Amino acid sequence: MRSRVLPIRRAGARSTTQRNFAQSTATRASLRARPQLPFLTVPITSRSGRVRFLTTERKAQLKYEILTGIKYTGYIWIAGACVIAIWGAVSIERGERKFPTSDEWSFITRFDYRGIYYSRYSPTQGKTVDWIQVAHWAEACVKRLHDPEIDGAGLKDAPSDCPPGTKDITAKSENWRRGYYNAMMQYAKASEHMEGWLLDKTRNRIFPPGTMIGPSNPYPKPLPPGFTGAPREEDCELRHENPDDIYLRILHTVGFTNRQKIEARIAYANWLEYKGISGPAAIIYEDALNMAAEELKDLPVHPLDKKTMTLNESAGLPSENLLNSLTAYGTFRARQGDLAQALPTLVSVLKARKSLPPPSDDLPSLSGNLRKKEAKDGWIRSIGSLVRSIFTPPAYPPPPPDGSSPPVRDPPELCQEAALSLHIGEIMYATNPSAREEGLGWTREAVDIAEEQLHKIHPTAREERPAREACRECLATGLGNWSKMVARLAKEEEARKAAAEEQLKNKPSGWFGGLWGEGENGRPEEGHTNRWVAEEMVIEERQRRVKDLVEDLKPPSRGPLSFFKA
Numbered sequence: 331m332r333s334r335v336l337p338i339r340r341a342g343a344r345s346t347t348q349r350n351f352a353q354s355t356a357t358r359a360s361l362r363a364r365p366q367l368p369f370l371t372v373p374i375t376s377r378s379g380r381v382r383f384l385t386t387e388r389k390a391q392l393k394y395e396i397l398t399g400i401k402y403t404g405y406i407w408i409a410g411a412c413v414i415a416i417w418g419a420v421s422i423e424r425g426e427r428k429f430p431t432s433d434e435w436s437f438i439t440r441f442d443y444r445g446i447y448y449s450r451y452s453p454t455q456g457k458t459v460d461w462i463q464v465a466h467w468a469e470a471c472v473k474r475l476h477d478p479e480i481d482g483a484g485l486k487d488a489p490s491d492c493p494p495g496t497k498d499i500t501a502k503s504e505n506w507r508r509g510y511y512n513a514m515m516q517y518a519k520a521s522e523h524m525e526g527w528l529l530d531k532t533r534n535r536i537f538p539p540g541t542m543i544g545p546s547n548p549y550p551k552p553l554p555p556g557f558t559g560a561p562r563e564e565d566c567e568l569r570h571e572n573p574d575d576i577y578l579r580i581l582h583t584v585g586f587t588n589r590q591k592i593e594a595r596i597a598y599a600n601w602l603e604y605k606g607i608s609g610p611a612a613i614i615y616e617d618a619l620n621m622a623a624e625e626l627k628d629l630p631v632h633p634l635d636k637k638t639m640t641l642n643e644s645a646g647l648p649s650e651n652l653l654n655s656l657t658a659y660g661t662f663r664a665r666q667g668d669l670a671q672a673l674p675t676l677v678s679v680l681k682a683r684k685s686l687p688p689p690s691d692d693l694p695s696l697s698g699n700l701r702k703k704e705a706k707d708g709w710i711r712s713i714g715s716l717v718r719s720i721f722t723p724p725a726y727p728p729p730p731p732d733g734s735s736p737p738v739r740d741p742p743e744l745c746q747e748a749a750l751s752l753h754i755g756e757i758m759y760a761t762n763p764s765a766r767e768e769g770l771g772w773t774r775e776a777v778d779i780a781e782e783q784l785h786k787i788h789p790t791a792r793e794e795r796p797a798r799e800a801c802r803e804c805l806a807t808g809l810g811n812w813s814k815m816v817a818r819l820a821k822e823e824e825a826r827k828a829a830a831e832e833q834l835k836n837k838p839s840g841w842f843g844g845l846w847g848e849g850e851n852g853r854p855e856e857g858h859t860n861r862w863v864a865e866e867m868v869i870e871e872r873q874r875r876v877k878d879l880v881e882d883l884k885p886p887s888r889g890p891l892s893f894f895k896a
Contacts, residue, residue, distance in 0.1 A: 427724045428452075432505040439481050442471035443509065446516045462527075462536065465520035465570055471513045492582040493575065499585035505726050511580075511590050515597065518576040522601055529569040530561040536569050537561050573601055588625050589733035592618045592651050596658045608666060615659045622651035625734050639663075639671060640678035648682050651733035657746070661753060669761050673754065680750040686739040741783045742797035748783070748804045751776035752811065759815055766819065773812045777872070780805035784879045806880045813869045820862035 422441075429447040431440040445467035453459050474480045476497065488496035499507050526539030537560070540551040544563020553560055577598040581591065595618040602611035623634045626649055633645040633652060639659065641648055648656075660675035737743055755772030758765045780801045787798045 430724060430726050432503075432509045432726060434503065434506050435481050435509065436474070439471060439474045442467050442474065443513060446471060446513065450516070450520075461520055461523035464516065465524045468513060468517035468520050469570065472517050475510055475513060488582055488584055493578045495575075496579045496582045497584075499583060502585070504729055507585055508729060511586055514576065514580050514583075515594065518573055518580065518597070518601075521570045521573045521576055522604075524570045525573060527569045528561060528566040530565050531567060532565045533559070533561075535561075537566075542566050577601065587732055588621060589651055589730075592622055592655055592733070595621070596655065599658075599662070603662060603665070611662065615655070615662055618655040619652075619659055622649065622655045622733075625649070625651065639675045641682050643682075647686065647736035649734050650731065650737045653679060653682065653737070653746075654733070657750065664753065664757055669757050673757050673761075676750055676754050676757070680747060680754065683739070683743060683747050683750065686736060686743060689738045689740050741787050742800070744779055744783050745797050745801040745804060748776045748779040748808070749800065751779065752804055752808050756811060766815070770812070770815050770819075773808055773815065777805060777808040777812060780808060781876055781879065784876075802880060805876060809869065809873055809876070809880075813866070813873075816862055816865050816869060820866065823862060 425444045425448065426440075429444050431443050435443070446464060449463040449467060450459055474482075476482045476485065476495075478485065482497075484501040486498040486501070488498050499510060502510070528537045528539065528542055529535070530537060537557060538551070538554060540547065541553055541557070541560050542563050543550050543560050544566075546563060550560060577594065580586075580594045581598065586594070595614050599611040599614035599618070602608075602614065619634065619639075623632065626633055626645075629645050631642050631645050633642055633648055634640075634656070635642055639656070641652075641656065656675060657679050660672050660679060663669075663675065664672035731737075751772050755769040755776060757769070758772060759769030762769075784798065784801045784805060787801065
């Protein structure tokens, strides 16, 4: 039997078997004699067996995934920042076109100025005007305009006899002065609504008047919703200036036009009247009247009759400033109960407005221009003009007329006529029982004029927005007055009818049972009562017809989050 010879391994000889963890998968697969199948694999039972999970390929894969994630995350953040920047630029451009600002102001001042008008005239849908925000933006804008290192370079202090803080703005351009006047007037109007509001210096929060806890206010009011923690008297101070101080600075500012001064005086007098200070308010109204009358030169007679406070027809057509100031004075007298003087004043103003010349063909109204342009230009030109307007900065609007010349009888003036007719109708209906139907006729005329002008005024014309608002208020007020007047007349007529019937029942009849009509003499006529009932139905139909004009409903704005709402 042949013995088996075993090969003897030499000492120090290296093994030809390669380590599996140092080779790639493809190399190991080629060296094996049998395929890699789970049921053919011999399990490793030794504790010293190691498996390398973080291979070179795995490291490269993880590194690639991490770098790719960082790269795409950066792309997303950059894209989001670009979208936010574009949205902000578009919002600023839209705000500039809606509420233009002077190009001489800095960016932040213009931003504050637009914030005033957005807070007051474009509040969040479903909410009222937030006068806290209006006062905040107005105060910030005025401070920057007064700062010589920002936008107040070249301003001078007014003479010493003027209130402290009054400025001389004659060195500035007309656009700068006009924007400054608007900012100051908005600041004064906001301070009217914020009068008495307190600032808690310890918490830097504002609170409504009357909620302070202290000796001067032993019975504080409860805090309204949204306010927590009543302030203490020793920690509080007034948040905003007194409206009187702001108005006095406006009246004494050097550099405003006569129209701006007259409008400021009317606004200040209206504020004094609201506070119950009728004497100084009447003086300021008369001061505005005198200023408007004295700016008219070379007239044969004085344009204003000081005794009756009516316009002098022999002086010619009155100026726009005189018409506005006299209208404000007449309505002030009517609110004070001096109807004997208010009625002739308002009638003279209405007569003067009806005698104004119509718009000439060379200077048609803005609504007519827009409608003709829309009918003439095709859609290609409209798109071209839209593209040009997007890439062209909006020009600052030209200055309005100074008010020293007579206005034309355009839609805004016709809206003023409707308002005057409405005031006259109210006065005649309330003061003279025998002239109630005549006052009702004035009210009907005011409603007809206001509705007609609302149909004529272009709905998207920003320059005619004040006239549209005035006509809308006049139409709503006129319909309300008309309805109340007719309802009261119908009620009084029914009361007289019931009293006559009661008297007729108690009256003894004749011997022959009223054969000759003795019992029918006191019976009222049915036609007069039916007239007021029919007119009430006409008013209801009129209110339904003009509902869209009066309410001016706007669809809710659809933002990017509207796609996620039901």
